[in-house]
Amino acid sequence: MASFTEKQAAYGEGAALTKEFFRAKAVMEKAAFASAVFRQLTQEQVDRIVEGVYKAAFNHRVTLAKMAQEETGMGVWQHKTLQHVFATQILHESIKCEKTVGIISRDDNAGLTEIAEPIGPVLAAVTDINPTASILFTALICLKTRNPLIISPHPRALKACAEAARICYQAALEADAPEDCIQCLDESSRQLDHALMTHPALALILVMGRTDLVETSRSSGTPAILSLPGHVPVLIDVSADIPFAVKSIMASKTFDNGMLLAGEQAIVVESQAADAVIQEFKKQHGHVLPPQDLKKVEARLFNSEDGALQPEARGQSAEKLAIFAGITVPAGTRLLLAPQDQPGKGRPLSGVKLAPLIGLYVRKDLDSAISLCLELNSQGSLGRVAGIYANNDKVVATFAQLLNVGYLMVNTPVATGIAGGVFTRLQPAFILSSSPDGKHVVHESISIRQLLAIKRICRRRCNERWQAISGDNYLDERLSADDVAAIYNRNY
Secondary structure, three states: OOOHHHHHHHOOOOOOOOHHHHHHHHHHHHHHHHHHHHOOOOHHHHHHHHHHHHHHHHHOHHHHHHHHHHHHOOOOHHHHHHHHHHHHHHHHHHHOOOOOOEEEEEEOOOOEEEEEEEOOOEEEEOOOOOHHHHHHHHHHHHHHOOOOEEEEOOHHHHHHHHHHHHHHHHHHHHOOOOOOOEEEOOOOOHHHHHHHHOOOOOOEEEEEOOHHHHHHHHOOOOOEEEEOOEOOEEEEOOOOOHHHHHHHHHHHHOHHHHOOOOOOOEEEEEHHHHHHHHHHHHHOOEEEOOHHHHHHHHHHHEOOOOOOEOHHHOOOOHHHHHHHHOOOOOOOOOEEEEEOOOOOOOOHHHOOOOOOEEEEEEEOOHHHHHHHHHHHHOOEOEOOEEEEEOOOHHHHHHHHHHOOOOEEEEOOOHHHHOOOOOOOOOOOOOEEOOEOOOOOOOOOEEOHHHHEEEEEEEOOOOOHHHHHOOHHHHHOOOOOHHHHHHHHOOOO
16 A cells, blocks of 8 residues: 555646646645644644634624625525524534543543544535535634645635635634644636545545535545535424424524525425414415416426526525516515425425425325335435424334434424534534435534544453453354353353
């Protein structure tokens, strides 16, 4: 196996020496130097840097929210401000006392000591969905773990990304962080991203909402964590508190005009409760689309080739979506509900919709409702999250056992609850690992733990039973597993 030095020397062999290649090389040289300096910092120095960046980012929460909304034309700046609060204050509260330098745990009885070390430079490919919040969050967890951060901004959010990165970097420098601990690229190109992703000094790739970089990151040879939009089904059981469930779904799916990656995409309800659910949505300013309007929405808001929501429809209000589709909805409508018979190809309203637009399915009983949720969960990115509203523990247990998800949110808003720190006791995180095919090693929310290399010191602590048993017992073919186990556990 080639050494790291050999890999560095071979970097670029056989590749076109383009301007992107040399740009990536220069960026990684700066990151590698920052990484070397980072390793010399103490926990106290790291915590001072993190606190300084948190406060600076928090103080710019409104400005950055307005910049992101104005540049991308998506979402709600007030909601983006709350995302910034989460990515700074709520995150800082959860990690400020965590040890990330040197010895982080010690068990003298077991003879085990854990030592935390940084993994190295991290490349974050940021989406235009929540660009500034993603940068604030990623900057704090990288600084806390002493890993230099390189930001690849989305082409539709270059200015907002640059300003968020500048604020974090300036505050980090003022707290004596290494130079180039945060770098933000001033352009976004597939060639530059590829050159960076394949550089041997890069330790990790974080792909946040960038479906265009999935294959590039996977084929780079560098470990990659993907966080992509997923199809999130939500089951409303007959035992649910329907007004509570509807209020929760409304608040979650309309937050930032439905732009959160783990947002609800489909509501599945049993026929026994369907009328009550629909009436409650109407009371809370939801609008159920009639058949003639469904056709207009499909034709005008979705791409006819791949079924994806049109870019200009993403992150827009329900009333604006109605205008785009050429339909009429009641004044004050907050969420559009699209009744569907079946999900699948050729049915764009059954797919991922980053907007206040959600599929609505009615099934005759619980078994068929759960079966549909399984089918819906198989669309889009796998291994993410699903939701259920029920006051029957057996129903919740059955649902949890059958669905292939990392998280099941019970009587909790999915989009905002999965982030942790507000509606749940999950560790606050802005990145939820996922993949298009379910093939991912990390099946959880990403925070500081995943950005640490844990070294373990193991001292001699002998197994008394192993020492006491004679090796001849294992060599004796006449002794069964039960016979040997009885000898092994004798007098213990």
